[in-house]
Amino acid sequence: MLNRKKAQGAINPNSINVISKGSRIEGDFYSKGSDIRIDGNVLGSIHCESKMVSGNGSIIEGDIHSVNADISGKVIGNIFVKDTLILKSTCIIQGNIHAKKMIMETGAIFDGQCKMDISETVKVNQTQKASHSS
Numbered sequence: 001m002l003n004r005k006k007a008q009g010a011i012n013p014n015s016i017n018v019i020s021k022g023s024r025i026e027g028d029f030y031s032k033g034s035d036i037r038i039d040g041n042v043l044g045s046i047h048c049e050s051k052m053v054s055g056n057g058s059i060i061e062g063d064i065h066s067v068n069a070d071i072s073g074k075v076i077g078n079i080f081v082k083d084t085l086i087l088k089s090t091c092i093i094q095g096n097i098h099a100k101k102m103i104m105e106t107g108a109i110f111d112g113q114c115k116m117d118i119s120e121t122v123k124v125n126q127t128q129k130a131s132h133s134s
Contacts, residue, residue, distance in 0.1 A: 021057065028062070036066075038073070045077070056090045063095075078112075 015034040019025055023040035031048045038046075039055040046052055048066040058073030065080045072088040079085060081099040089107035097110070100117040104110070 019058075021055070054091075056088075 021039040045062040051068040052066040054073040085099040087108040089105040
């Protein structure tokens with residue numbers, strides 16, 4: 001009985017929120033544990049504690065905050081990704097990018113500035129220099 005109650009309140013990590021083609025959402029969108037797939041239009045910011053995918057033909061007018069993102073559509077806004085950002089060949093980005101890692105396919109269009117998280121690289125280089133000078 002206790003396990004059943006826990007399961008009812010738990011977030012399913014395999015669930016996906018889908019905004020289908022032809023749909024339009026206005027306002028900020030939050031997803032705590034589920035992935036998000038957007039094939040329609042979003043006018044507002046997206047906050048995802050998992051993976052956010054925008055399909056070819058989707059339009060997002062607002063900032064994106066996620067752990068991972070795979071973008072094939074159009075984004076007018078800034079993108080903040082804690083881990084890996086993938087820009088597909090069909091994407092158009094108008095805004096700044098902040099990501100730890102980025103993969104950009106040939107044909108992707110990006111108009112803005114990009115900042116990569118170099119803190120891990122700096123830590124590794126400092127450790128290597130310290131060990132060589134000993």
